[in-house]
Amino acid sequence: MKKINLYILIAVLFTSSMGFSQSRKKADNLFQNRAYIEAAEIYAQLPKTASNLERLGDCYYYNSEFKKAHKAYKQVYNLRNTVELSEDFYFKYFEVLKGTNQYEDADEISTLHLGEPFNTEDFKSLLKRIVPYNYELEKLTSSISGTNFGIALYGDKIVFSSTQNMNNPNYSWNNKPYLDLYEATISKGKKLRLENIKPFSETVNTKKQHESSAAFTKDGKTMYFSRNLKKRVEIDSNKVAVVSIFKAELIDNEWTNIEPVPFSSDLYSTMHPALNSDETRLYFSSDMPGTLGSFDIFYVDILENNTYGPPVNLGSKINTKHREQFPYIAKDSTLYFASNGKSGFGGLDLFSSSFSDGEYLDALNLGETINSENDDFAFVVIDSLNTGYLSSNRDGSDHIYTFKRVENERTYFIEGFVTDKVTGNLLPNTTVTLFDKDGNVVSEQNVGEDGRYKIATKPNQKYSIEGFKPKYIPQIEFFDTNDKGNIEFNIELEMESYKDAEEIVTDDDEGNTYIELENIYFDFGKWDIKPQAARTLDVLVALLKKYPRMEVQLGAHTDSRSSFEFNMELSTKRARATLEYLVENGISRARLTSKGYGKTKPLVPCGDDCTDTEHSINRRCEFLILK
Known part of the structure; x- marks a missing residue:
């Protein structure tokens, strides 16, 4: 009997296991x-x-x-x-x-x-100080059934995506009807409402395919939109409903010539088309080969004869290894898009990126006055009015919202310390200068005893900052105050002295800094530069060209023979001759001074009893670094 019960238990367990396996x-x-x-x-x-x-x-x-x-x-x-x-x-x-x-x-x-x-709390606090706008939102589609998202401006109308057509079959992903495009007008008045809602053209909307995310040319004769292909494609053992961008033309008030754009494919998706202001580029989201992650934002140039340039990925300043979608290009070329790969509050967040010098800067989260813990996407702005639309599922399903935006006062600044590169000591009295992208001086500050500087800047600008101190190599750093979420730019200026950088530069016991070169010899009573002296001075020319901010005093000394007046005049002429040689070889006269010392500063104070060797030591040229 016990054996029978055991067999029954094993059978039940086996049957259960098989059932779970099949399920x-x-x-x-x-x-x-x-x-x-x-x-x-x-x-x-x-x-x-x-x-x-x-x-x-x-x-x-x-x-x-x-x-x-x-x-x-x-x-x-x-x-x-x-x-x-x-x-x-x-x-x-x-x-x-x-x-x-x-x-x-x-x-x-x-x-x-x-x-x-x-740290999300720190992130929230930072964004409150740096976002360019604060947003006031109002739900526009609260009285409309189904899922609604993705506004496109179409003359005096809007076009959006919706599942409100209950005659459409359900999509197995979410058991909701397939998306169609709808058009409507916006009521005028204090409270905005959608009016005259009706399905978009029957030639665009289909029964068992999604149509969404439309974009129109300004003349209203060309539209781009997203539509999934009829047949699923097996990619990496998964059957995927590929989405493609389609183009349609309005001919005799009928949307026709509806075809996928040539850079779409059966093997990857292209979606969310958006035109720039002059309609020379079409931006979109895609998981095509070459993406950094799940979906990236690309653009193609729109060429003549209905052709397009190759897709161009916007790169890591915009795209991440996760999702970037729903691009929109404002009149000032600012890119707005949604991402779940950049720092945010949950789901897709809205970001902006300014366009400067032919490239987009690092993106900025638009802040918690517009972003929620859920998906926020499909941003559209009417620049002149500072109003626009976005879509969000913050209330559990996708809805369209209107917004008003108000400028947020924000202050950017750069700060840091100036230190000696070798010793790490602070360098008081360093001059820190901020330059704009064209090299114009924006601001200048003299560093105090604490070695610290702090200079106000503006957002979305390219700058360079220079630390300058006599006898040090000027340190220059380049940066931009792009909208990646920083207003506090910490740049430590580590400056290296000429003495530490060059073996031929040294300090004397009194703290003076000299360039040590082979002695320059002149014929007795002469001041013209001989070939040997020229070779020595060429070393100085190379050094001055290497450090274009270095300034030097050229000092000439004689021995004690001859009169005071004769030696002063001769040394002055020799110092000037040395200066002229440097100028002739490309060194700015403004960086040079010359001085004749005659016999007033002998290295060997032997008076009138000097040996020939002592005379030769005292008869010299010195190169004192002033700056």
Whole structure:
């Protein structure tokens, strides 16, 4: 009897194990096909292994259900001592912690497991001081059913994406109807409302494909929009619904010639088109080969004859190893976009990047007056009015918001210490000068006894800063006050003295700094530069060219023979001759002074009893560094 019961138990366990295995296989298949809602129902019934729980959390994560995702991910995290967890998991857990306002825990995950120490409270405090604008938001689509996002300006209308068409079939990812494009007008008055809402052209909207993220030329005759392809493509063992940018033309009031742009592909997605102000470039988001991460922002030049240049990645100042999407280009060429890879408050945050000297500067988070713990994206601004639109799922589903922005007073500055590069000692009385990108002096400050400088700057500017002190090599550093989240730029100016940098430079006992060269010989009673003297002076020419801020006094000395007047005149002429040689070889006269000392400063004070050797020692040229 006992044997029979044992066989029954083994059979039950085997059958249960087989059932779980089959369920897991079905859930994995649904997951790979992006049917996250159905997959989650099965994963929730499976044994609470790290793998099953992570997949369950992923199903919620990809539908922005962060509270549910957190519950699953936390259980996985608690198993970290028994299973190896990936960086991808830690990033997702970091995201859902932020998305549920658990910033201290998120900061800990970032610091311990992602290798990026972060303090959200400090970040918030910093942004309050540096963001260019504060935003006032108002929900525009509160009375409209479904998911709504992604405003495009279309003449006196707007065009947006929505799932409000309940006649469309449901999309398995989130069990919501496929997206269509809609057009509407904005009511005029104190409270803005959407009016005259109707589906966009039937030639653009389809039944079983998503249409979203439109962009229009100013004449309203060309549009770009995103649409997923009909058939899923298998990429890395997953079936992916590839999204492509399509172009359409308005001919006889009918949208026609609807074709994918030539830089789209069946093997990767292109989406979220945006035109710059003069319509010479089309910006977009893509996971094409060459991306830094999941999705990057690219642009193509729009050429003649309906052709395009090659896609250009905007690089690491904009893109990260995660997601950058929904670009928008303002009239002043500022790029606005959404990212979950840069420092933020959770989900996609909105960023801006100014355009300067042919490139975009590091991006700035727009701050917590516009960004939330969830996804904030699809920013559009009407520059002249400082108003615009954005989309956000901060209330649980995607909605469109209007905003007004008010300038935020902010002050940038650069500060630091000036020290000796070799000794580390502070260098008081150093002159620190701030130059603009064209080399014009913006500000100048003389460093006090504490060796510290602090100079006000402006945002989004390129500068250089120079430390200058007599007898030191000027130190120059280049920087820009771009909007990457810094207003306090700490640049330590480490300056090296000429004496430490050059073997031929030395100090005497009185603290004077000289350039030691071979002695220059003149014929008796003469001051013309002989070939041997020229070779010696060429060493000085090279040194002065190497250090264009160095200033030198050329001092000539005679021996004690002849009269005082004769020696003073002769030494003066020799010093001047030396100066003229340097000028003839490219050294600015303004950097040079000459002085004849005659016999007033002998190195060997032998009076009238000098030997020939002592006379030759006293008969010399000296090169004193003044600056």
